[in-house]
Amino acid sequence: MSARHLFHTIFFILFFLPAAHLFAQQPKDTLILQSNVPDTSGKNMMALDTALSKKFNPKVATFRSAVLPGWGQAYNKKYWKIPIIYGALGITTGVFFYNLKTYNQLKKAVILKTENLPGNDDLIDPKFRDLSLESLRGYRNAVRQDIDYSVLFFLLFWGLNVVDATVDAHLKAFDISPDISLKLKPSFAYPNNGLGLSLVFSLK
Numbered sequence: 001m002s003a004r005h006l007f008h009t010i011f012f013i014l015f016f017l018p019a020a021h022l023f024a025q026q027p028k029d030t031l032i033l034q035s036n037v038p039d040t041s042g043k044n045m046m047a048l049d050t051a052l053s054k055k056f057n058p059k060v061a062t063f064r065s066a067v068l069p070g071w072g073q074a075y076n077k078k079y080w081k082i083p084i085i086y087g088a089l090g091i092t093t094g095v096f097f098y099n100l101k102t103y104n105q106l107k108k109a110v111i112l113k114t115e116n117l118p119g120n121d122d123l124i125d126p127k128f129r130d131l132s133l134e135s136l137r138g139y140r141n142a143v144r145q146d147i148d149y150s151v152l153f154f155l156l157f158w159g160l161n162v163v164d165a166t167v168d169a170h171l172k173a174f175d176i177s178p179d180i181s182l183k184l185k186p187s188f189a190y191p192n193n194g195l196g197l198s199l200v201f202s203l204k
Contacts, residue, residue: 056172065165069158072165076172081164088157096150099143106140 056076065072069089070082105125112120113133121129128136 056169058166058169061165061169062162065162069161072162073168076165076168078168085157085161089154089161092150092154092157096147096154099146099150103140103143103147106136106143110136110140 061072061075063072064075070085073079073081073085106128109124109128109131110133112124113136128139131139
């Protein structure tokens with residue numbers, strides 16, 4: 001697997017973390033037959049949302065993730081995400097240093113090949129001795145591009161870590177439990193002037 005394919009795979013995993021979290025929190029719809037008991041569920045949900053907003057502040061999660069990757073996830077109690085984040089950042093860091101080392105070896109090989117002096121081939125890394133000057137230059141340019149990609153993806157994964165912590169903190173205080181109820185109420189039918197009962201389906 002090439003470096004770019006590896007980056008795309010890690011990006012795909014991290015990008016769908018917030019989405020997976022959102023779908024995981026979707027509750028089952030409930031149907032409740034209510035009597036004349038006062039409905040206090042709305043007030044209770046508002047109080048719960050306020051408490052969660054104070055406990056999980058998106059601004060705090062954003063700041064912590066920006067300063068130290070995984071800190072925002074720890075703040076949101078999503079500890080299982082921390083190894084994934086550091087795995088992605090660690091892989092991109094390892095790829096960066098590997099490509100940097102390879103680039104320096106190829107750069108040296110190109111210089112030695114260009115000089116065309118006796119004994120220069122012995123100074124070239126054994127992996128590149130059999131390559132022509134043109135092949136060495138092409139290989140060097142490709143590795144130089146991979147270095148740029150590794151830096152770009154490192155910054156991208158760091159940014160995704162911040163976005164994930166921010167979205168997660170918002171979802172903590174988001175009301176995803178709708179009050180779906182079926183109420184039985186007396187009604188007055190006009191113009192027949194008759195009394196009856198009606199079923200009222202409410203979605204709050």
